Amino acid sequence: MILDNMYYKNVLEHKGLLSVDQQLASDPRTAPFVERMAGDNGYFHQQFARAVVVLSENNPLTGPEGEVRKDCRYVNSN
Numbered sequence: 001m002i003l004d005n006m007y008y009k010n011v012l013e014h015k016g017l018l019s020v021d022q023q024l025a026s027d028p029r030t031a032p033f034v035e036r037m038a039g040d041n042g043y044f045h046q047q048f049a050r051a052v053v054v055l056s057e058n059n060p061l062t063g064p065e066g067e068v069r070k071d072c073r074y075v076n077s078n
Contacts (some may be wrong), residue, residue, distance in 0.1 A: 003048070009036035 016022045022045055024030045037038075037044045060066060067076055 003045075005037050005041045005044035008034050008044065012038050 010016060011021050011025045014022060014025075016025075024032045027045075037047065060068075070076055
């Protein structure tokens, strides 16, 4: 398995897994990002690494300030 920009290439070829994937390519606000990610694997790797860092710095609320949901669509019942 290789981590690369194939996801974005597939979206440009109308082979996205979800309809929301295809909307990324058709929306004028996000289409330039999809095209750049598909066309430049180095740029994809830079942005992926940046995203992982941002996610790792996210400090979720725990204990009485928050909770881990059993089903992310709903707040846990007490």
